[in-house]
Amino acid sequence: MSQKFNEIIQSETPVLIDFFADWCGPCKMLAPILKEVKEELGDGVKIIKIDVDKNEQLAAKYQVRGVPTMIVFKDGEQKWRQSGVLQKDEIVQVIQSNAN
Numbered sequence: 761m762s763q764k765f766n767e768i769i770q771s772e773t774p775v776l777i778d779f780f781a782d783w784c785g786p787c788k789m790l791a792p793i794l795k796e797v798k799e800e801l802g803d804g805v806k807i808i809k810i811d812v813d814k815n816e817q818l819a820a821k822y823q824v825r826g827v828p829t830m831i832v833f834k835d836g837e838q839k840w841r842q843s844g845v846l847q848k849d850e851i852v853q854v855i856q857s858n859a860n
Contacts, residue, residue, distance in 0.1 A: 769833035779829040
């Protein structure tokens, strides 16, 4: 997974990683919001969901201590990070501000 993950985050397009867990209530609330973000931005963003229970090493590497945690990468660099649920407009704004 980490090799593939490293390839994904090297993208020139912003990549939003959603660290989540199946048992997490707020994660379930975030899923449809991220779907709306993708619909609005289309090819302007890649959204990848990472299950922390199945990818413990990756979660540990990025020090994900709570879910949901969203991290935006561009060109392999972490540009932004936030735990908890945000509204669609806030997420869109973050992605657009990191697109250039």
